[in-house]
Amino acid sequence: MAVIEVSGLTKRYGDRTVVNGVSFTVAEGEIFGILGENGAGKTTTVECIAGLRSPDGGAISVLGLDARRDHERLRGLVGVQLQESQLQDRLRVGEALQLYASFYPDPADWRELLASVGLTEQVNTPYAKLSGGQKQRLSIALALIGNPRVAILDELTTGLDPRARREIWKLIRAIRDRGVTVLLVTHFMDEAERLCDRLAVLVDGGLAALDTPAGLIAGVGDVDGYRANLEDAFLALTAPSHDS
Amino acid sequence: MSALSRLTGTEARLFLREPVGAFFALAFPAVLVVVLGNAIPAFSEPSADFDGERPINLYLPVVLALAIGTVTMTSLLGVLAQYRERGVLRRLATTPVKPSALIGAQLGVNVAALLVGSALMMIAAAVAFGSRGPESWPALLVAFVLGAAAMTGVALLIAAVAPNARASAGIGTLVYFPMLFFAGVWTPGPMMPDAAQRIADFTPLGAASQAMQAAWSGDWPQPLHLAVTAGYALVTCALASRLFRWQ
Ligand SMILES: Nc1ncnc2c1ncn2[C@@H]1O[C@H](COP(=O)(O)OP(=O)(O)OP(=O)(O)O)[C@@H](O)[C@H]1O
Numbered sequence: 403m404a405v406i407e408v409s410g411l412t413k414r415y416g417d418r419t420v421v422n423g424v425s426f427t428v429a430e431g432e433i434f435g436i437l438g439e440n441g442a443g444k445t446t447t448v449e450c451i452a453g454l455r456s457p458d459g460g461a462i463s464v465l466g467l468d469a470r471r472d473h474e475r476l477r478g479l480v481g482v483q484l485q486e487s488q489l490q491d492r493l494r495v496g497e498a499l500q501l502y503a504s505f506y507p508d509p510a511d512w513r514e515l516l517a518s519v520g521l522t523e524q525v526n527t528p529y530a531k532l533s534g535g536q537k538q539r540l541s542i543a544l545a546l547i548g549n550p551r552v553a554i555l556d557e558l559t560t561g562l563d564p565r566a567r568r569e570i571w572k573l574i575r576a577i578r579d580r581g582v583t584v585l586l587v588t589h590f591m592d593e594a595e596r597l598c599d600r601l602a603v604l605v606d607g608g609l610a611a612l613d614t615p616a617g618l619i620a621g622v623g624d625v626d627g628y629r630a631n632l633e634d635a636f637l638a639l640t641a642p643s644h645d646s
Numbered sequence: 647m648s649a650l651s652r653l654t655g656t657e658a659r660l661f662l663r664e665p666v667g668a669f670f671a672l673a674f675p676a677v678l679v680v681v682l683g684n685a686i687p688a689f690s691e692p693s694a695d696f697d698g699e700r701p702i703n704l705y706l707p708v709v710l711a712l713a714i715g716t717v718t719m720t721s722l723l724g725v726l727a728q729y730r731e732r733g734v735l736r737r738l739a740t741t742p743v744k745p746s747a748l749i750g751a752q753l754g755v756n757v758a759a760l761l762v763g764s765a766l767m768m769i770a771a772a773v774a775f776g777s778r779g780p781e782s783w784p785a786l787l788v789a790f791v792l793g794a795a796a797m798t799g800v801a802l803l804i805a806a807v808a809p810n811a812r813a814s815a816g817i818g819t820l821v822y823f824p825m826l827f828f829a830g831v832w833t834p835g836p837m838m839p840d841a842a843q844r845i846a847d848f849t850p851l852g853a854a855s856q857a858m859q860a861a862w863s864g865d866w867p868q869p870l871h872l873a874v875t876a877g878y879a880l881v882t883c884a885l886a887s888r889l890f891r892w893q
């Protein structure tokens with residue numbers, strides 16, 4: 403069953419079209435990744451799906467509801483990690499989690515979640531005193547505190563150290579195993595390859611490819627005599643065109 | 647605990663953790679009155695210039711106006727602008743609690759701080775100088791509520807139109823000091839020049855201050871001053887709710 407259905411999504415700022423007729427579906431329990439260069443339209447796409455921006459064209463349904471019209475009902479069902487957003491400087495980690503837990507009818511156990519993002523020791527640390535990676539971990543925890551059915555995570559592990567990234571992958575797989583559908587944006591090819599079931603590659607706001615990681619790699623032949631990896635496939639897909 | 651009460655409780659704790667802001671909202675009015683009263687002994691002596699009234703009794707309603715101006719133009723305005731700029735409001739828009747709930751929580755916290763700061767000021771003045779309260783409590787309450795509503799509306803409107811937190815703080819300061827002048831902080835009551843008085847009649851804090859001064863001496867505030875504060879409250883709140891951007 404498709405949990406997210408995007409068809410013909412178009413978004414313009416002024417006379418610039420930053421997302422252009424993008425269509426894809428994400429199945430229940432799938433981990434779906436969006437790749438693309440800076441400015442390709444990834445954040446715009448996922449924030450339209452999260453109901454935070456209104457598209458100029460196309461239709462988006464999430465859990466059978468309209469992303470924008472039914473935003474009210476979807477807020478309780480979809481957990482979102484924004485690429486750019488901060489918390490109050492003096493808000494402590496534990497307070498933030500308990501506060502956000504109180505917003506949802508059936509929240510996750512905040513202490514367990516705190517442990518699974520590795521912030522147990524920081525429970526009394528004010529937000530302003532967290533390191534960049536710790537802020538990111540808190541942001542992931544807040545996206546998951548409401549036991550969402552769909553998690554939308556923009557730049558999931560940016561700023562995390564290698565061990566923390568593996569821990570977060572484990573956490574994402576665990577929530578997927580409980581049936582949560584995950585839509586994530588990443589710039590890390592190993593993360594895309596190991597974590598995601600399918601990938602969409604955006605180029606200049608358009609959908610350039612949509613396949614499994616293995617499928618994307620198979621699409622390019624050997625590079626410099628080596629078997630191509632996902633990064634080669636990504637670079638080939640996003641290479642500036644020479645036909646003009 | 648409900649989301650709204652937890653949100654308000656959390657914002658109250660954050661408010662108290664900001665020592666400078668908390669001082670200015672809660673303690674500054676009391677400190678100002680006590681310092682002025684001690685520095686200027688004539689402040690608490692009956693004065694022939696004021697029909698035998700003690701000047702401090704004329705100054706307390708002005709300090710109430712100052713308290714309103716300080717809480718709205720610095721504390722409330724600063725927080726709102728910062729919460730938008732930093733994406734706190736936007737973050738909330740992804741949850742079942744709307745960002746407007748956070749603004750509501752902040753309004754509640756600031757109103758509570760204003761009430762506590764005003765009460766402390768009146769108690770300090772009574773204890774230190776034996777000053778008296780208003781002759782008419784109902785009139786004072788009406789004038790105070792209308793004045794606070796007007797200045798809250800001005801804060802919301804500035805937060806709504808300012809492009810970023812810096813601009814908002816700048817506009818806040820540009821409004822704050824003239825407002826204090828028109829409220830009579832430097833030239834209380836009859837000491838304000840006539841021309842300034844005419845302008846003050848039409849500023850939200852100037853009108854509120856005069857309405858509270860009238861209440862203090864037992865008169866019902868002039869309809870003009872009630873109309874001006876009510877008008878500011880209605881117009882600024884309506885404009886702010888239309889113009890406010892959540893991100
Ligand atoms: N609010 C906005 N107003 C105007 N232009 C915008 C706005 N948001 C995004 N854009 C433009 O839309 C394009 C896509 O932006 P978007 O944030 O979706 O990119 P992205 O793929 O998430 O990039 P990154 O990898 O850097 O996060 C960019 O060129 C950006 O300048």
Ligand SMILES: [Mg+2]
Pocket residue numbers: 444445446485556
């Ligand atoms: Mg982005």
